[in-house]
Amino acid sequence: MLRKNSIFIKILMLMVSSIIIISILLMLASSYISERILLEQVVRSASANMNLMKNDLLDYNGQVVNTMLQVNRSSEFKDYITKPTNTSLEEIKLVIALGRYMDLYKDYLSPENSHIIVSGIPGEGGRHYSSNSLKWDKVPQDFISKFMSEDGQFQNRIQYYSSLDLFSESVPYDNYLFAVKPLIESSSNRMYGYVAVIMDELNIYRKYKPYISDGIHISLIASDGSVLSSSIKEQISMKDTELLAVAENSSKEQNGIWSDMGNKKTYISYFLPEYNAYLVEEIDQHTAFAPLYKISSDIMKVVPFILIISMLFVYSLSRRITRPLYKLVKTMQASTGNNLKYQPLQEGASYETNVLTKAYNRFIKVIDQYTEKLVFEQQERRKADLNALQMQINPHFLYNTLSSIKYLAKMNRIDQVDETINSLISMLQNTIGSTEDRVTIEQEIETLKHFVYIKQIRYGNEIRVHYEIEENCLPLLVPKLILQPFVENSFFHAFAGKSSGNIHIFIRRQEDLLIIEIIDDGVGMAAVEDQMREQKKRHHLSGIGISNVHSRIQLLFGSSYGVQIESEPGYGTSVRISLPLLERQGLEDSRLPSH
Numbered sequence: 007m008l009r010k011n012s013i014f015i016k017i018l019m020l021m022v023s024s025i026i027i028i029s030i031l032l033m034l035a036s037s038y039i040s041e042r043i044l045l046e047q048v049v050r051s052a053s054a055n056m057n058l059m060k061n062d063l064l065d066y067n068g069q070v071v072n073t074m075l076q077v078n079r080s081s082e083f084k085d086y087i088t089k090p091t092n093t094s095l096e097e098i099k100l101v102i103a104l105g106r107y108m109d110l111y112k113d114y115l116s117p118e119n120s121h122i123i124v125s126g127i128p129g130e131g132g133r134h135y136s137s138n139s140l141k142w143d144k145v146p147q148d149f150i151s152k153f154m155s156e157d158g159q160f161q162n163r164i165q166y167y168s169s170l171d172l173f174s175e176s177v178p179y180d181n182y183l184f185a186v187k188p189l190i191e192s193s194s195n196r197m198y199g200y201v202a203v204i205m206d207e208l209n210i211y212r213k214y215k216p217y218i219s220d221g222i223h224i225s226l227i228a229s230d231g232s233v234l235s236s237s238i239k240e241q242i243s244m245k246d247t248e249l250l251a252v253a254e255n256s257s258k259e260q261n262g263i264w265s266d267m268g269n270k271k272t273y274i275s276y277f278l279p280e281y282n283a284y285l286v287e288e289i290d291q292h293t294a295f296a297p298l299y300k301i302s303s304d305i306m307k308v309v310p311f312i313l314i315i316s317m318l319f320v321y322s323l324s325r326r327i328t329r330p331l332y333k334l335v336k337t338m339q340a341s342t343g344n345n346l347k348y349q350p351l352q353e354g355a356s357y358e359t360n361v362l363t364k365a366y367n368r369f370i371k372v373i374d375q376y377t378e379k380l381v382f383e384q385q386e387r388r389k390a391d392l393n394a395l396q397m398q399i400n401p402h403f404l405y406n407t408l409s410s411i412k413y414l415a416k417m418n419r420i421d422q423v424d425e426t427i428n429s430l431i432s433m434l435q436n437t438i439g440s441t442e443d444r445v446t447i448e449q450e451i452e453t454l455k456h457f458v459y460i461k462q463i464r465y466g467n468e469i470r471v472h473y474e475i476e477e478n479c480l481p482l483l484v485p486k487l488i489l490q491p492f493v494e495n496s497f498f499h500a501f502a503g504k505s506s507g508n509i510h511i512f513i514r515r516q517e518d519l520l521i522i523e524i525i526d527d528g529v530g531m532a533a534v535e536d537q538m539r540e541q542k543k544r545h546h547l548s549g550i551g552i553s554n555v556h557s558r559i560q561l562l563f564g565s566s567y568g569v570q571i572e573s574e575p576g577y578g579t580s581v582r583i584s585l586p587l588l589e590r591q592g593l594e595d596s597r598l599p600s601h
Contacts (some may be wrong), residue, residue, distance in 0.1 A: 034302075053262075070205075087134060122202065122203050126198065150200060168234045181206075181208070181235075221293030231247050407460050411426050446484075447479050482587060512525070519585065525581070552571075566584075
């Protein structure tokens, strides 16, 4: 049953205000959708215009092709540029014949806004002809090799080029492009000259000028990157590899359309084999859609005021709803294991908040009841774990020790028997006789020395143990039995096949860490890995175990502490144990629970 002050009703009101804000966000999103729709319409219209431009360019190319074919079929042109003359009369006859031919076929030899050059092969005594009425063009000597051949072979096809300076002294156009084609004898397939049609670039520009507007640019770019024609005049005759790459990529897309969403640019590109060039249109949305962006900008200026008003309303409403919850959360955050606080019920709070407060206070009571029980159980469990570890002292070690004592007794080495028994008794007292889980460094070293003495009785004094301990480390506390497993491992494995060796134990402070290092000069761990595995199966290595020591340290102090082992065959093994700095007073304080 819903109550009038329930949090559900209040959240419902909050949601209503949120819907208002979402509506505003949707209005902002509509501007984006409008942009996409407008872009689609512009692209659709541009694609249709591009097809019209393509057809116009193909028609113009047809005029150029007809001119070149007419020249190639003309015997008058061939005679004029190749036939040798011995007298001025013969040369005049060639000129007259060519003039009559030009008068007869002038409609087929003059594409709009262009003129032609017909020339024999340079260096073979041929002539050249230009229809330029202002000034005859100077034909470069390397014209054929530069524009009509590849790898030394002439290309029998029409090719379009653009140049800033090739005909700059004679061409009457601001910008121009030219098409070239070799003249070939049909009978012998021999090249006897070439024809070039120099065209005013404006004639190409006029074919796409009606479709240019702000933010829309159109270019005709050759496959070598040369711009043959462009609505941006500064780019004509220049190399534009970036535009060429865009044109190539766009022409491979569906319908020749590709959008660069990051830069807000859309490209439409068609490849025209007749020109060996790409007709590419660039739509710059930043410029083309400037009016739409201005409207969006105006909307964005109004929206912040609406958002501010809505947010003030939502804040006021949510503040009123969440104030009781905030106080409950603040109480819960201030509550720790040592200071659990009760939260009083508040008048005017919602039904749900009061239910949560009552439940929280109940939990506080239950936690208080179980805290002391849990602390006690953990202390008892820690003692039980240590007792279990202490009971793991390897019986095999005791057997060997007793055997050593028996052997010493038979040899009548009473002093060593007495010392060995005293060491065993002291060691067992320190390990089994006490349930303390932590001892001082001084106590741990004393226990270790007893253990080393017993090992040396069995293995001999050739394996020596050296102690380098800073004086201020002796009173520090460490978990019991953390050194014995590593020293035992060195005795048992490090000196396999060696008659002598050294074990060094270094203990020092390093900033806020206690560092213990056990270093031997034995055979190294890798060399005895298989042997260790087999020995572990038979004798369980140590009573406590190396991995057990690492686990105990991390269990007690955290993952930032523990054991690191480095070993290299032939050079020995280094064990590094990192522990926190603990003193007995600090340990006792940490064990005192408070409620």
